Structure formats: structure tokens, C-alpha cells
Amino acid sequence: xxxxxxxxxGGVDPRxxxxxxxxxxxxxxxxxxxxxxxxxxxxxxxxxxxEAVTMRRVAARVGAGVMSLYxxxxxxxxxxxxxxxxxxxxxxxxxxxxxxxxxxxxxVARSQRANMLRHPWLPAALATRRTPGPNTLAFMExxxxxxxxxxxDGAARMEVFAQVTAFVAGHVAHEVAQASAAWTSERLAAExxxxxxxxxxxxxxxxxxxxxxxxxxxxxxxxxxRFLDRLVDGLDAEL
Amino acid sequence: xxxxxxxxxGGVDPRxxxxxxxxxxxxxxxxxxxxxxxxxxxxxxxxxxxEAVTMRRVAARVGAGVMSLYxxxxxxxxxxxxxxxxxxxxxxxxxxxxxxxxxxxxxVARSQRANMLRHPWLPAALATRRTPGPNTLAFMExxxxxxxxxxxDGAARMEVFAQVTAFVAGHVAHEVAQASAAWTSERLAAExxxxxxxxxxxxxxxxxxxxxxxxxxxxxxxxxxRFLDRLVDGLDAEL
DNA sequence: GACTATTGTCGTACGTCGTACGAGAATAGT
DNA sequence: ACTATTCTCGTACGACGTACGACAATAGTC
Numbered sequence: 433x434x435x436x437x438x439x440x441x442g443g444v445d446p447r448x449x450x451x452x453x454x455x456x457x458x459x460x461x462x463x464x465x466x467x468x469x470x471x472x473x474x475x476x477x478x479x480x481x482x483e484a485v486t487m488r489r490v491a492a493r494v495g496a497g498v499m500s501l502y503x504x505x506x507x508x509x510x511x512x513x514x515x516x517x518x519x520x521x522x523x524x525x526x527x528x529x530x531x532x533x534x535x536x537x538x539x540v541a542r543s544q545r546a547n548m549l550r551h552p553w554l555p556a557a558l559a560t561r562r563t564p565g566p567n568t569l570a571f572m573e574x575x576x577x578x579x580x581x582x583x584x585d586g587a588a589r590m591e592v593f594a595q596v597t598a599f600v601a602g603h604v605a606h607e608v609a610q611a612s613a614a615w616t617s618e619r620l621a622a623e624x625x626x627x628x629x630x631x632x633x634x635x636x637x638x639x640x641x642x643x644x645x646x647x648x649x650x651x652x653x654x655x656x657x658r659f660l661d662r663l664v665d666g667l668d669a670e671l
Numbered sequence: 672x673x674x675x676x677x678x679x680x681g682g683v684d685p686r687x688x689x690x691x692x693x694x695x696x697x698x699x700x701x702x703x704x705x706x707x708x709x710x711x712x713x714x715x716x717x718x719x720x721x722e723a724v725t726m727r728r729v730a731a732r733v734g735a736g737v738m739s740l741y742x743x744x745x746x747x748x749x750x751x752x753x754x755x756x757x758x759x760x761x762x763x764x765x766x767x768x769x770x771x772x773x774x775x776x777x778x779v780a781r782s783q784r785a786n787m788l789r790h791p792w793l794p795a796a797l798a799t800r801r802t803p804g805p806n807t808l809a810f811m812e813x814x815x816x817x818x819x820x821x822x823x824d825g826a827a828r829m830e831v832f833a834q835v836t837a838f839v840a841g842h843v844a845h846e847v848a849q850a851s852a853a854w855t856s857e858r859l860a861a862e863x864x865x866x867x868x869x870x871x872x873x874x875x876x877x878x879x880x881x882x883x884x885x886x887x888x889x890x891x892x893x894x895x896x897r898f899l900d901r902l903v904d905g906l907d908a909e910l
Numbered sequence: 911g912a913c914t915a916t917t918g919t920c921g922t923a924c925g926t927c928g929t930a931c932g933a934g935a936a937t938a939g940t
Numbered sequence: 941a942c943t944a945t946t947c948t949c950g951t952a953c954g955a956c957g958t959a960c961g962a963c964a965a966t967a968g969t970c
Contacts, residue, residue, distance in 0.1 A: 446865035459946025460936040481901065487928065490908035497949035501927080508928065559795045559844050563862060569869055569878065576877035586881035587889060595898050598841025605798045606837055623802060626685035630808055638815035650826060659834050668906025698917025699965040728956065736920035738958080893965065 446529050446563040449513075451650040464496050467506040470514045474551070474552050477515065480555040485512075509585065512557055513656035517565030521552050525570035530641050534664050548604040557607035558597070582667075599663060609650055683745050685802040688752075703735050705743045709753045713790070716754065721792040724751075751796055756804030758790050764809035768817040773903050775817035780835050780899050788842040794844035797836070821906075831906060838902055847892055 455462075471525050472493040487508060491498045505511040524543055529536050548554045564572065572593060579589040631640035711732040718726050726747060730737045744750040754780075763782055768775050786794045803811065811832060818828045871877035 444805075445861045447861070447868060450803055450865065453867065455783040456946065458938050458940095458944065460948075462947065482960050486926080487890070488926085491949095499931095500947075503947060514759070523781030556795075556798050559798065563865065569875060573875045574875050575879060579876070585943095586884040591894060591898070593890075594845055595842065598845050601840050602841040603834070606781035606833055609801075617808075622684045622686070623868040626689065626802065629686060629690065630805075636808060636812045638812050638819070641831055642815060650830075652932075655830060659830070662834075663902060664905075666903075695917065697915070697967050699919075703918095725955080727955080730920095738920050738960095741958075828933055836923065904924075 450565050456457035468519050469494055469504050474515050477553045516557055517567045520571055522547055523571045525574045531581055533579050533582040537664055538660055540575055541600050544600045545604055552608045556602040558601050689804050703733055708733055708743050709757050713754050713757055716792045736783050756794055756806045759806035759810055761786055762810045764813045772818050772821040776903055779814055780839050783839045784843055791847045794840040829896055
């Protein structure tokens with residue numbers, strides 16, 4: 433048992449996590465696969481939310497013993513990273529860019545939003561992400577290429593990528609929370625009663641005015657597009 | 672035991688959570704206070720992160736039995752909401768606006784960022800927030816007032832508020848993750864080695880170029896200001 | 911002052927979580 | 941056949957959120 437320094441505290445070496453390594457030539461043949469396990473975890477999160485992703489439930493889903501999962505991921509946090517990179521595989525990458533970087537950037541953001549709506553746990557999960565996996569890197573490569581015509585240097589393009597991602601994540605997190613199934617009609621009514629009570633106390637005139645106006649619920653797609661346009665056009669204005 | 676419908680599933684009635692209620696005229700006098708408990712929870716989160724906020728540790732910090740906390744908050748999720756609203760009390764509110772809505776909005780965003788840097792758990796916590804408490808509402812009132820001169824209708828002003836908040840939260844979450852104490856030097860070196868390896872595989876030319884350039888770490892304050900200017904100026908361009 | 915209703919405190923206990931440990935099974939080189 | 945290696949997974953431990961209910965303290969009523 434050499435116990436090389438890779439298994440020390442502070443996180444696993446990203447290389448041994450992400451870089452493909454050849455199957456060992458000795459020892460028992462694996463009965464499961466990392467892909468299958470991660471896929472099961474993603475399905476679970478999609479269907480029942482992040483908090484349903486427990487080692488026990490994932491193991492049950494793939495038909496493994498709980499502790500067998502630890503042969504494929506050193507801990508649950510890492511499993512979460514693998515989930516993130518798996519769904520990053522659904523994002524466009526390797527596609528050619530049009531040369532219109534504003535249009536490309538908006539398309540990128542739209543596909544990010546679509547991905548997060550498909551996987552509503554993603555915005556919350558991204559908040560604790562550590563090291564980008566291969567699919568995330570391929571997507572980053574795509575975005576950086578799309579931004580080539582924007583005349584920004586390397587660091588600035590990276591910044592823009594981070595900012596757009598953060599923005600979309602924040603927006604979708606809010607969007608998903610609003611549309612959540614947890615909003616029963618009585619919960620909604622209670623909320624409305626509370627806000628009305630606050631608005632009626634006289635110390636929140638602006639809030640009262642906003643509450644009084646605007647009753648239609650606002651189309652989420654249109655709202656997102658509007659926000660995105662603002663952000664990207666803001667980028668544009670700087671050049 | 673009437674068990675009125677307020678204690679049903681789907682969350683507590685916001686009114687009985689946020690609206691101040693008179694002390695009951697009968698029964699034992701409370702030994703603790705909601706404020707003290709929430710303050711202890713915030714201190715804990717500030718010092719050791721959100722995952723250190725457990726009912727047991729909060730109780731120990733205020734000198735209460737664990738189950739006593741449940742007299743002040745119906746569950747842990749609600750305690751988290753109370754924490755969020757407590758730190759929202761550190762945001763500017765009730766202050767007069769200058770009339771220059773762009774400057775005011777930028778000042779608002781800066782104070783939000785400062786607050787999130789003081790309480791690094793806040794971006795993550797905000798993702799699951801349900802109902803705005805009084806301090807959050809006061810802050811919203813302030814922002815809405817600042818936006819009065821922008822010529823937007825009620826719903827649009829609310830949108831802008833939500834967008835700026837989402838933007839700042841996303842940005843600071845990223846910022847905090849980068850500067851996290853978990854980045855030991857060996858961890859950092861391992862990350863660099865991994866990225867170098869990826870860049871060297873020839874399939875990530877843009878990434879390689881970015882990695883090759885730009886070695887100075889970039890001032891976080893300046894970066895935030897730049898991004899914020901972009902966003903707000905983008906808003907401006909729309910009018 | 912005794913009685914009772916009400917409210918707050920908190921010890922115990924239950925089910926669930928992540929995961930350390932190590933015994934056993936399977937595989938491949940010798 | 942033997943051995944080193946790799947994988948599987950039952951058991952167990954400590955920590956978590958919180959339901960339950962016994963008990964303590966308060967205030968109104970007689």
C-alpha cells in the first residue's frame with residue numbers, strides 16, 4: 433500500500449479524475465461503469481432534485497452495493513462534479529462559429545439556459561464546482577472561439593465566459609424557483625396576502641405601486657431574451 | 672390543539688413568520704430570542720461556511736438545547752431564510768436617491784457585492800430563497816425608488832432588480848470560489864498541471880492561447896466594476 | 911394560595927446521511 | 941498452484957434534521 437500523495441486532504445488530483453486511464457491489467461473486472469453511475473445520478477437529480485441524489489439511491493438505481501460507488505468516485509462531491517460535466521456534454525462544442533460574436537454569444541447563453549432548464553439542479557450545483565471536466569473544457573473552447581472576433585484578449589474572453597455563465601445560472605435559478613411545483617395555490621395566496629399587508633403599511637409606496645400594476649405573469653423566454661440582449665449589448669458598447 | 676391549516680405541508684404562512692406578533696400573555700417566558708439565534712447562525716456561517724450551520728451547533732452557540740430552536744423557527748430551511756433577511760439588513764435602505772438612477776443602481780450593486788463578500792455563503796443561500804423578509808423588502812423599496820427616474824414600469828423595475836441581484840450573486844459566487852482557502856498551493860499546482868496537459872493535446876487551441884497569455888491575477892474590484900458598468904450601460908442603451 | 915391553561919425547554923430516539931474498514935471474490939502474471 | 945492486484949459490498953460509526961412527550965414556568969381564575 434504505497435498511499436501516494438494523491439489521496440491526501442484538499443481534494444483529488446484533477447488529472448487522475450478526468451484524464452482517461454487504461455484499465456489495470458490485474459485484478460477483478462469492474463461490474464459497473466463510471467458513466468452508468470453518473471447517468472443514474474443525473475436521472476435521479478432531474479426527476480427528484482439534487483437532494484434525492486444520495487449514494488444509497490444512486491447505488492440502488494444501478495444495482496450496486498453502496499460502497500461500490502467509491503471505486504468510481506472518491507466521494508459524493510466528486511460525483512457531483514462528474515454529473516456537472518456529464519450534462520456539459522449536451523452543450524454545443526466543436527461547432528464552427530459564424531463570425532458574428534454577439535449572435536454566437538447569445539446562442540451560447542440560450543443553450544446554457546436550455547440545459548439548466550432540462551437539469552434544474554444545475555445552477556445550484558455549479559456554485560460549488562471545482563475543476564472543469566473535459567466536456568466543460570470543450571464548451572469553453574467553443575465559447576472562446578466564438579469570441580475571437582470581439583477583439584478581447586485572453587483573460588477578458590475568459591471573464592466574459594464566466595460572467596455569462598454566472599448570469600444565466602442566476603437567472604435560471606430564480607426562474608426555476610418561481611415555477612417550482614412547491615407553489616401550491618394556497619401557498620401562493622398566502623404569499624399574496626403577506627405582500628398586500630406589507631404594501632398596505634404605507635412605508636413601501638414603490639412596492640405597493642408595482643404590486644398594483646402589472647398582473648400578467650410575463651413570458652419567461654421573452655424576459656430572458658431581453659436580459660441577455662442587455663448584457664451582450666452592454667459588452668458591445670464597451671468596444 | 673386546534674392544528675389550524677397554517678402548519679400544513681408546503682411551507683409556513685409568511686405572515687406568521689415575518690409579521691411581528693405580540694408576546695403571548697400566558698405561558699413560560701422565552702429564554703432566548705429569534706434574533707440571537709439567527710445572529711449565532713450567521714456568525715457560524717461567516718466563520719465556517721453554510722455547512723457548519725447545523726441545529727446542534729447553533730444551539731450550542733446560544734447555549735440552548737437543540738430542540739429549543741424549534742420554538743423560534745419551524746425548521747432549518749426557515750432559519751436559513753431568517754439568516755438571509757438578517758444580512759439583508761446591512762444593505763442600504765430608506766436612503767434618499769440622487770436622481771441619477773444609473774449611479775444609484777451601481778451603488779446598490781456594489782453594496783450587494785460587499786455584503787456577499789462579508790457573508791460568502793449568501794450567494795448559495797439565495798438560490799433557494801422563498802419569501803422576502805422585511806429587510807429584503809426595505810431594500811427592494813430602496814432600489815425601486817432609485818429606478819424611478821429610469822422611466823420603466825413596475826414590472827420592468829422589478830425585473831432589473833432581480834437581474835442585478837442574480838448577476839451580483841453569480842459573480843461573487845465565482846469570485847469567492849476562486850479565492851477560497853481550499854486552494855492550497857499543491858492543489859493549485861495540480862490544477863495547473865492538469866490544464867497544461869489539456870492545452871497540450873492540440874484540440875484546445877483557444878484555451879492554450881488564453882493559458883499562455885495573461886499571468887497577472889487581475890484585480891477583483893476592477894473586474895467587478897467593469898462588468899457592472901457593462902450591465903448597467905446595457906440597460907441604459909435600451910431606453 | 912390552589913388550580914388550570916398555556917407556552918417554552920430540552921432529553922431521548924428514530925431514520926437517513928456520507929463513508930471508513932476490512933473480509934471475501936475475481937482476475938492476471940509468475 | 942501461488943500471489944499480487946483490483947473490485948464488491950456488509951457492517952458500523954458519527955452526525956444530521958426533527959417527532960415526541962415529560963417537565964418547568966408563567967398568568968389568569970376562583
